[in-house]
Amino acid sequence: MQTSVSRSTAIVNIVNRAPAGSSVNYAEASPETVFGANTFNLSVMKETLKPDTYQSLLKTIQEGAKLSPNVADEVAEAMRKWAISKGATHFAHVFYPLTGLTAEKHDSFYDPSVDGKSAISKFKGKTLIQGEPDASSFPSGGIRATHRARGYTAWDPTSPAYIIENPNGTTLCIPTSFISWTGEALDTKTPLLKSMQAVDKQARRILKLFGHEKIGRVTATAGPEQEYFLIDKGFYYARPDLLAASRTLFGAPPPKGQEFEDHYFGEIPDRVMAFMYEVDRELFKLGIPTKTRHNEVAPGQFEIAPLFESANLAADHQQIIMTTLKRVAQRHGLVALLHEKPFAGVNGSGKHVNWSLGNSTQGNLLDPGDTPHENAQFLVFCCAVIRAVHKFSPLLRAVVASAANDHRLGANEAPPAILSVYLGEQLTDVMEQIKAGGATTSKQKGTLVIGVDTLPELPRDAGDRNRTSPFAFTGNRFEFRAVGSSQTIARALIAMNTILADSLEYMAGRLEGGKDLNKAIQGLLKEILDEHGAIIFNGNGYSEEWHAEAARRGLPNLKTTADALPALTAPEIVEVFEKQGVLTKAELESRKEILAEQYEKHVNVEAKLVAEIAQTKIYPVAAAYAASLAEGIAGIKAAGAQTSTGTLEKVAALTAQLEGSIEELKQVHGAAHGLADWTFKVCPAMLKVRRIVDELEGLVPDDLWPLPTYQEMLFIK
Numbered sequence: 048m049q050t051s052v053s054r055s056t057a058i059v060n061i062v063n064r065a066p067a068g069s070s071v072n073y074a075e076a077s078p079e080t081v082f083g084a085n086t087f088n089l090s091v092m093k094e095t096l097k098p099d100t101y102q103s104l105l106k107t108i109q110e111g112a113k114l115s116p117n118v119a120d121e122v123a124e125a126m127r128k129w130a131i132s133k134g135a136t137h138f139a140h141v142f143y144p145l146t147g148l149t150a151e152k153h154d155s156f157y158d159p160s161v162d163g164k165s166a167i168s169k170f171k172g173k174t175l176i177q178g179e180p181d182a183s184s185f186p187s188g189g190i191r192a193t194h195r196a197r198g199y200t201a202w203d204p205t206s207p208a209y210i211i212e213n214p215n216g217t218t219l220c221i222p223t224s225f226i227s228w229t230g231e232a233l234d235t236k237t238p239l240l241k242s243m244q245a246v247d248k249q250a251r252r253i254l255k256l257f258g259h260e261k262i263g264r265v266t267a268t269a270g271p272e273q274e275y276f277l278i279d280k281g282f283y284y285a286r287p288d289l290l291a292a293s294r295t296l297f298g299a300p301p302p303k304g305q306e307f308e309d310h311y312f313g314e315i316p317d318r319v320m321a322f323m324y325e326v327d328r329e330l331f332k333l334g335i336p337t338k339t340r341h342n343e344v345a346p347g348q349f350e351i352a353p354l355f356e357s358a359n360l361a362a363d364h365q366q367i368i369m370t371t372l373k374r375v376a377q378r379h380g381l382v383a384l385l386h387e388k389p390f391a392g393v394n395g396s397g398k399h400v401n402w403s404l405g406n407s408t409q410g411n412l413l414d415p416g417d418t419p420h421e422n423a424q425f426l427v428f429c430c431a432v433i434r435a436v437h438k439f440s441p442l443l444r445a446v447v448a449s450a451a452n453d454h455r456l457g458a459n460e461a462p463p464a465i466l467s468v469y470l471g472e473q474l475t476d477v478m479e480q481i482k483a484g485g486a487t488t489s490k491q492k493g494t495l496v497i498g499v500d501t502l503p504e505l506p507r508d509a510g511d512r513n514r515t516s517p518f519a520f521t522g523n524r525f526e527f528r529a530v531g532s533s534q535t536i537a538r539a540l541i542a543m544n545t546i547l548a549d550s551l552e553y554m555a556g557r558l559e560g561g562k563d564l565n566k567a568i569q570g571l572l573k574e575i576l577d578e579h580g581a582i583i584f585n586g587n588g589y590s591e592e593w594h595a596e597a598a599r600r601g602l603p604n605l606k607t608t609a610d611a612l613p614a615l616t617a618p619e620i621v622e623v624f625e626k627q628g629v630l631t632k633a634e635l636e637s638r639k640e641i642l643a644e645q646y647e648k649h650v651n652v653e654a655k656l657v658a659e660i661a662q663t664k665i666y667p668v669a670a671a672y673a674a675s676l677a678e679g680i681a682g683i684k685a686a687g688a689q690t691s692t693g694t695l696e697k698v699a700a701l702t703a704q705l706e707g708s709i710e711e712l713k714q715v716h717g718a719a720h721g722l723a724d725w726t727f728k729v730c731p732a733m734l735k736v737r738r739i740v741d742e743l744e745g746l747v748p749d750d751l752w753p754l755p756t757y758q759e760m761l762f763i764k
């Protein structure tokens with residue numbers, strides 16, 4: 048029997064690995080000179096465009112004004128020159144199809160000249176504004192009939208174009224929307240932009256009520272925190288499951304897991320630091336303001352978070368962060384795993400989406416102000432969020448649903464599948480008082496007064512952090528923690544903006560035209576809290592009691608993607624999306640279909656991998672070991688000595704069970720039809736095979752085991 052060569056070679060290679068040389072030197076090029084160097088940002092535009100053109104483009108970017116064709120031509124020309132000065136030979140319209148990933152099609156700037164002797168570089172406004180990728184192989188969920196299998200990409204001037212570098216050249220990347228010729232959105236950017244428009248419109252109505260004279264465009268903001276794992280490339284390539292399914296489908300828990308809690312915020316290993324420096328530098332070049340980096344809870348797990356930006360920009364940048372993590376990891380002999388649950392038994396990875404809204408005139412609208420007046424305004428926005436989350440919680444669950452995220456949600460390390468809002472003790476106390484007929488005192492200050500016009504001072508920074516809540520108020524923003532580490536944040540943001548716009552519209556409608564605003568607010572907030580206060584929960588979201596309590600409160604617990612997806616086309620959800628002008632019924636239906644399809648595809652690949660690995664890698668090793676034990680025992684007995692057959696019996700029994708479970712898996716897999724089958728039949732059948740394999744891992748001699756172990760992957764760097 049051969050020993051597992053790939054495993055031991057991987058370890059030898061890591062031990063002998065020469066550290067990656069330095070690739071970043073901020074003493075030579077300071078972060079200031081690096082930041083945004085590869086983006087066609089406002090300052091480059093100002094430098095390279097005629098003043099009129101610049102002003103008109105600025106109006107488009109900041110206020111959403113229509114772009115004139117002349118402006119586009121001049122911008123295209125400036126962009127071309129700038130890109131070529133950066134070594135670009137190609138440009139690409141980058142778009143965000145419904146796979147949740149990023150797509151790009153590259154075209155050269157160059158055309159041959161008429162005499163065929165040289166190449167001329169050209170880039171017209173028309174080409175900047177609109178592209179036509181071959182869209183037929185992107186998922187459209189039935190929207191695009193094949194005879195119209197075309198879509199086009201449209202430049203989004205609010206997200207700066209940027210240069211992507213490769214050792215052999217550079218490409219100008221232009222963020223775009225992706226739309227079918229019949230006008231339906233085939234991407235995540237288009238509805239995100241529409242949802243931002245909706246929230247702007249309704250938020251301004253509320254601000255107007257408060258008597259503000261100048262009201263700037265209100266922007267939804269987002270700051271995503273990305274968790275990920277890093278493992279050595281050698282282990283990655285020795286694990287077909289990681290390679291093809293991005294998660295381990297087998298693996299016994301290591302003797303040491305995360306129980307010492309010694310990894311969170313712990314010292315970052317040199318090799319990982321070198322990687323992080325390079326990631327930050329690459330992101331700086333693209334004007335992505337990464338801010339924090341640290342170890343996460345699980346061994347081998349890390350986090351990167353940029354400063355918040357406009358939701359649209361944050362979503363585009365988030366996609367770049369994910370690809371940059373993967374790309375730079377490779378350069379360091381590592382692989383960045385963005386899957387929500389690459390390893391069973393240790394924490395999974397999420398992407399907390401910090402979210403708020405604000406403008407240049409009133410600032411952050413979810414920041415409790417200093418004056419009672421500002422507080423009243425804050426409470427209106429805060430209660431709008433509470434109403435939205437309570438009313439549409441199944442939608443929020445649906446937009447984070449995926450095969451991968453199902454492993455994480457509700458697994459006592461991530462928020463449960465039950466949506467609730469954490470407000471903190473002090474704010475909850477204020478809400479309780481409003482419900483009781485008027486906020487009179489603030490818990491902390493113990494002074495305050497009657498009515499909305501003299502509301503208590505509110506917490507500036509909610510000190511206590513409840514990590515178990517899926518939707519937490521954290522002082523001046525909400526943090527949606529159920530988003531998965533590999534997901535686009537756009538889906539969550541579209542939903543949050545849309546349902547918030549709905550609440551604000553409802554509230555503005557109720558408050559406008561009244562005589563006594565304060566009294567009206569007081570009444571409305573009480574009404575909203577009476578009706579929707581059940582969503583507020585400050586306790587431990589992982590506890591059994593909460594599950595029971597949530598059921599009593601009538602809060603849905605949608606455990607799987609199969610349970611969650613129907614929400615996407617529930618009548619009240621279609622209504623809110625159509626009313627806010629964000630997505631149509633057909634678009635929602637297509638999105639649901641695509642998510643279901645993706646779920647099936649993922650589980651399909653996993654099921655095939657489980658059967659194949661179990662059959663061709665594990666079974667032979669287990670069966671051979673059983674045979675060699677039997678031979679040994681027979682030999683010992685023949686020699687007249689005593690021996691026990693305990694291990695043999697265990698291994699032989701498990702080997703037989705393994706064969707049976709593989710067969711069973713193949714059967715349910717072959718017969719699977721529809722989301723419920725994949726979820727409730729195929730997934731459990733895979734798990735059954737895994738349990739047997741993981742048990743065998745503890746019995747078979749280590750040097751025969753064909754797969755790198757959890758211990759090796761998580762601890763050897």
Ligand code: ADP
Nearest residue numbers: 268269270271272352353354355401402403524
């Ligand atoms: P923690 O881990 O303590 O939750 P981090 O510092 O890792 O916090 O991340 C907090 C994120 O919240 C950052 O991306 C930050 O920029 C973002 N954030 C702060 N203010 C806002 C806001 N008004 N809107 C959206 N995101 C915000």
Ligand code: MG
Nearest residue numbers: 272339350352
């Ligand atoms: Mg954090």
